[in-house]
Amino acid sequence: MKKGLVVLLSAMVISGALVGCGSDTPKKVEKQEQQEQQSKVETFKVGDTIQTKDFKITVNKVETSEGGEFVKPKDGNEFIKADITIENTSKEEQNVSSMIMFKVVDKDGRSYNQAIVEDQNGQLDGKVAPGRKMTGEYVVEVPKGATGLQLEFDSSLLTSGQVIVDLN
Numbered sequence: 001m002k003k004g005l006v007v008l009l010s011a012m013v014i015s016g017a018l019v020g021c022g023s024d025t026p027k028k029v030e031k032q033e034q035q036e037q038q039s040k041v042e043t044f045k046v047g048d049t050i051q052t053k054d055f056k057i058t059v060n061k062v063e064t065s066e067g068g069e070f071v072k073p074k075d076g077n078e079f080i081k082a083d084i085t086i087e088n089t090s091k092e093e094q095n096v097s098s099m100i101m102f103k104v105v106d107k108d109g110r111s112y113n114q115a116i117v118e119d120q121n122g123q124l125d126g127k128v129a130p131g132r133k134m135t136g137e138y139v140v141e142v143p144k145g146a147t148g149l150q151l152e153f154d155s156s157l158l159t160s161g162q163v164i165v166d167l168n
Helices: 002-021 031-039
Strands: 043-045 049-051 055-065 077-088 094-097 102-105 125-128 133-143 150-154 162-166
Touching (some): 077 125
Antiparallel strands (some): 049 055, 077 133, 094 125, 150 162
8 A cells, every 4th residue: 555655645746746847938929920821821802702612791981980860980980881792502401690600800809899880781690591592781890090900700600610800
């Protein structure tokens, strides 16, 4: 029993020493490395039609809005409205959810929440039959004059199918 305890304690001490030997020291990432990583992701432009596994996505146009009579952005902000067409190219009915599938981020990685406005022209939510299209607007509130905005579309949480479109 004593011999087993000594072996167990020795193994724990040796394991602890080996874990402490690992090098997990943070290191500074150089600008060039960051640019190389960013350039690996393909981005698209407004007007491009992009094919994913189950969809063709086109951002038709992007415009700003000061809101309507009842819904206005906060002071210093504006609404960005992306008019988008989604076509179901699969052989099965597909669900589209703007809240789950879309996101707008700026050049610093900040994401902006979807806004509901009274003058929104169509929604991007519901079922799309095979071969059918859905067109609507995805609206977010951003600081006035925000640059580097990108729309991210993720067609599935289970597979990689992210599309990134430069909005400005």
